[in-house]
Amino acid sequence: MKIVNTSVKRPVGVIMIVLAIIALGVVSLRSLTIDLFPKIDLPVAVVATSYQDAAPEEVENLVSRPIESAVSTVEGIETVQSQSQAGSSLVVMMFSNGTDLDQALLDVRESIDQVSGALPGQSGDPRIMRFNPDQLPVMWVGLTGKDTASLTEVADEQVVPLLERQDGVGSVTVEGSKEREIQLILDQESLQQYGVTAQTIAQTLGSTNQNASVGTVEQGNKDLQLRMTGQFESIEDIEKTIIQTETGTTVHVEDLAKVEDSFKEESSTTLVNGKPSVVLSILKKTDSNTVDVATTVEDSLQEIKENLPADVGLDVIIDTSEFIQMSIDSVVQNIIIGGLISIFILLLFLKSVRATLVIGLSIPIAIIATFTLMYFTGETLNILTLGGLALGLGMMVDSSIVILEHIYSYRKRGYSLVESATKGASELAPAVIASTTTTLVVFLPIIYVEGIASDLFTPLALAVSFSLIASLIVAVTLVPMLSSKLLSKAMEDNGRRYWFDRFLGWINDKYRSVLKWVLGHRKTSIIASILAIIASLGLIPFIGAEFIPSADQGQVEVRVETELGSTLEHTESIVDQVSEKLTDFESDIETNYVSIGGGNGIGGGGGNTATYTMQLTPSGEREETTADIVQDMDKALQDIAGAEITVSSMDSGMGSGDPIQIQLNGPEHEVLTELSDQVVSKISDIEGVYNPESGADEGIPQMNIVVDKEKAAMYGLTQDQVSGQIQLQFTGQVATQYREAGQEMDVTMIYPEGERSSINDLRDTKIQTPSGAVIPLEEVADLESMQGPAALTRENQQPQLNITSDISGRDLGSVVSDVEAALEEMNLPDGYNYSIGGQAQDMAESFSDLALALVFSIFLVYAVMAIQFENFLFPLIIMFAMPTTVVGVLLGLFVAGIPLSIPAFIGIIMLAGIVVNNSIVLVDYINILRRNGKDRYEAILEAGPSRLRPILMTTLTTILAMVPLALALGEGAETQQPLAVTIIFGLGVSSIFTLLLIPVVYTLFDDLTLKITKRRKKKKGLIE
Known part of the structure; x- marks a missing residue:
């Protein structure tokens, strides 16, 4: 090939290009975004x-349903889900x-x-947002001290x-802070x-507390801007605001009212390692590097920290970049170890440091x-892309x-260094290109893969x-260029590593015998191979x-839910009580952050929740895995009465939602609630099911106020x-700001x-009529105690649970x-169904x-080989190496105790392109020997060992x-383990079958070809 000749004759140019690639690669490495996983594109x-x-119920009927109906007609929508809870609506599309x-x-x-x-006038403006799984806090930072108010100010x-x-910082959210407000009690x-209503006070404060431009006036040759100032400048200004009464007097x-400079009523509390605190969650910009x-x-x-008061502490609670950095470091370490192993293998076979250096430089x-x-191409540096490098190592x-x-x-035949490099590389370059192509084409069907599998598979x-x-x-x-310069004395037999040559000779002899x-036992060999495949399927x-x-990742979440309304x-x-129990796990816990009453999601949670x-400490510094610690914590906390406590791992699994999610659909929320209880009871006895939960809450205790509109109208009152x-x-x-x-x-x-804390206070509420009279609430309304739902969920405009x-x-x-x-x-x-x-x-x-991608990959591998051999039969023989990978893959997963997963499946697809390479080398050489005049049997016995x-x-x-x-x-290696195990066992076992089964299949197909050829010749002779 011309490119080989050029590289040999112009080594300086090749070296300069290599140096340029190295320089560009170093710059690119510094600019690559580092993350744990590839970006997941969720539409x-x-x-x-x-x-x-x-x-x-009101949120569902008045807000969620109209929005659902409106967006359902948008092109491309597959599913519309809504969640209606007290005070908020969330519609997910x-x-x-694509x-x-x-x-x-x-x-x-x-x-x-x-x-x-x-939509109702009291509802807020709908906010339309793109859901981005990357928009999770990079770091949580805790401010601790004695006074939450001063911490908020800091x-x-x-x-x-x-x-x-x-x-790189996108935004910082403060949790657990105290919000200052001026209260008029x-x-x-x-x-x-005085005959004054609260609305009169609000209107007066609002109209008084403002500055306004009222025009201009001339003063000489200048225009003066006229500005009315009235904005409150002190608390005293609020206290001294004049209110006009109905009788015309002023107060x-x-x-x-008593005017107090205070704080809004607390709805949540945050504690860091047991101390009152303010927690800051830090989000990065979308294109920023997490680390x-x-x-x-x-x-x-x-x-x-240098400028903080002495009694204020500032500490990192959780830093997600630590696990990312440890995971990246462990993958890099594995790449280095794998590279050294490969170089050692090369040195063992080649018996030459120079020859090993020539090949080793390619890594x-x-x-x-x-x-x-x-x-x-915009890819990030993550454990999967680095894992791909480690796998391709x-x-x-x-090829080298x-x-x-x-x-x-060629060198052994007496050719010069330059001639050997030129001829040797030029002859095998097409075969090497074809062999590499069979490995590359298995990735082309990625265009048929969608969703999370595509997001993970494509970068790798x-x-x-x-x-x-x-x-x-x-x-x-x-x-070829380095070979022409460095291999003058390389690979000469000088007696070193003779023990390895003897070992290879012994293996060669054994292989020839087998x-x-x-x-000689072709049917037995075929049947044994088929039985091995069938047995592995078992x-x-x-x-x-x-x-x-x-x-x-070592992150654990404990959710505490007391009775609704608590x-x-x-x-x-x-x-x-929970914190006291968790002291038994102090040795495994690095930081402990609890939010009480804050809740999660839009609308927040009530005072009955804590998270x-x-x-935890890094996995290498503790004896138990996160899953084991979660189990131990769960057992320890179940003794606490008065709350439902759930312990779960927050480790990265890249899944969307919970492992198991059963969706019940039907026309009535009440029936769905009953069915959900039955489902929870039914699956709780299944081995492996852990913490099954129903989305149906027991119901929030509430007091319905039913206004008698006729009676209210008699007093000149409306329901509003x-x-x-x-x-x-x-x-x-x-009232104002x-x-x-x-x-x-x-x-x-x-x-x-x-006056606002008990049922009696509600009953004693005084309602002021437009005429100034005061009547009790019970005069115009009835009070009904009942249980209301905490949240209502719908999917595709039908109730769901x-x-x-x-x-x-x-x-x-x-x-x-x-x-x-x-x-x-x-x-x-009838009318009710479920889905998983x-x-x-x-x-x-x-x-x-x-699976579809695998089928297409196999077809493309066959097509590439058919083009390479210009024959339809030989690629079919080579393809027989593929079914035998099943034996290695299933055996490897079974021995390692690893379930089949997406990474393992990707490994199977990669194997489709890898395992045929050995068969290509073997069949190609058999054909060469036969073309040189050797008998089929002799050609096989010579090609195999050589x-x-x-x-x-x-x-x-x-x-x-x-x-x-x-x-x-190392950290985070669990994700790549199934991929590596699949390829190691699949390639190892298939290589054995390749060396033994492929020659047998070759002879069978050759005999079949001869029979067909003889029949055609005989038929042709009869016709003639």
């Missing part, structure tokens, strides 16, 4: 709407893969605009502004005495070139080995492909299946006026706490099979897509380079 949008003080989400969001916005006028004035100025007796605000952002924030925290150059290509030297072996064969496929392409270029350019036997029930292996104080007392977020006065007494009302030192706070009218469950001790596939069997036994009423979602659904869809050495070299470098990954050494 999901969210519409969030608030509807203050509305019950879930899931689009089909949908242009930017255009879809514009269509959603147009649809919302058409119905926004029909956070708002010192910490947050500085952090938000750091490169109304005196009901004074209001009645001050301080005569009607760089975390490092920058860490450095800025040191600067902030770092290929890796560096891959970094460059990853940068320009052993394959990077395959074949080229070097052939160059050396690109990393492996880039590395193989780079190593191929090195093999046909750099290797090969003779299988050629291992499938013992292997199981899962979506993606979870990495032991006060914040009661939940805090339960939390104290612990714990960071009655509800407004009740809301003022029990919730308060913002007060600005001080650049801060803006609410001025809130509220009644004393003693979800039952979720974690799994423990068993694989996801087998647990799902048992769950489906249990659900089949249930007789659901969560990770189980993702697993089924991904396996289906990958090709054994390069086959062993390429196979061992590929397999042994992946051993560190297969052993799951």
